[in-house]
Amino acid sequence: MLKRKAEAADRLFHALADANRRAVIERLTRGPATVSELAAHLGVTVAATVQHLQVLQDSELVRSEKNGRVRTCRIDPAGLRSAEAWLQRQRTAWEHSLDRLGAVLDDRTKESGS
Amino acid sequence: MLKRKAEAADRLFHALADANRRAVIERLTRGPATVSELAAHLGVTVAATVQHLQVLQDSELVRSEKNGRVRTCRIDPAGLRSAEAWLQRQRTAWEHSLDRLGAVLDDRTKESGS
Numbered sequence: 697m698l699k700r701k702a703e704a705a706d707r708l709f710h711a712l713a714d715a716n717r718r719a720v721i722e723r724l725t726r727g728p729a730t731v732s733e734l735a736a737h738l739g740v741t742v743a744a745t746v747q748h749l750q751v752l753q754d755s756e757l758v759r760s761e762k763n764g765r766v767r768t769c770r771i772d773p774a775g776l777r778s779a780e781a782w783l784q785r786q787r788t789a790w791e792h793s794l795d796r797l798g799a800v801l802d803d804r805t806k807e808s809g810s
Numbered sequence: 811m812l813k814r815k816a817e818a819a820d821r822l823f824h825a826l827a828d829a830n831r832r833a834v835i836e837r838l839t840r841g842p843a844t845v846s847e848l849a850a851h852l853g854v855t856v857a858a859t860v861q862h863l864q865v866l867q868d869s870e871l872v873r874s875e876k877n878g879r880v881r882t883c884r885i886d887p888a889g890l891r892s893a894e895a896w897l898q899r900q901r902t903a904w905e906h907s908l909d910r911l912g913a914v915l916d917d918r919t920k921e922s923g924s
Binding site: 702703705706707708709710712713714715718721722724725726727771773776777779780782783784786787789790793797 | 816817819820821822823824826827828829832835836838839840841885887890891893894896897898900901903904907911
């Protein structure tokens with residue numbers, strides 16, 4: 697279970713570690729787009745765009761649906777939330793440990809002053 | 811400039827896309843640790859730990875300093891903040907675009923009702 701969670705986090709951050717995939721996310725935050733529109737936006741082929749979309753869908757960063765011959769993509773909030781939550785947890789834990797260190801230093805200052 | 815920024819973001823998310831490197835960050839949020847302590851925590855060799863630390867330092871996720879023969883590592887908040895800021899921007903942009911869509915749908919409902 698923990699291993700599966702770690703693999704999902706590996707996939708998620710790997711999906712974000714590519715400028716074209718981040719550009720797809722940035723575009724989709726402004727509204728849905730078709731695969732052709734995304735390819736034009738990136739300036740790459742439709743085939744390359746489809747590959748990027750596959751990686752983004754596997755990480756729940758993007759979802760898509762097909763109507764006739766047109767596939768429309770939109771943001772899947774699950775991936776963004778999951779990555780943000782991990783980072784927030786780390787920052788909060790780090791800030792708490794700084795607070796504890798600050799309290800220890802305050803106590804020592806008081807002790808040496810008394 | 812933009813290209814350099816994109817490369818830095820690529821490096822940052824790539825650094826986070828590894829369970830051992832995330833485990834180093836999780837450990838260091840609780841306080842500084844030496845390279846040997848981190849190697850023991852991960853259950854890998856010191857050499858492998860040093861390689862992971864290099865990747866983390868290149869992305870400003872970890873900083874370290876050497877006192878005599880002992881290298882002590884701690885969290886560098888710059889990397890965590892930068893990754894969190896990018897994700898927050900995407901989520902905020904997406905929520906705004908949902909709000910705009912909601913407003914358009916509300917207007918249409920009112921128009922069809924009047």
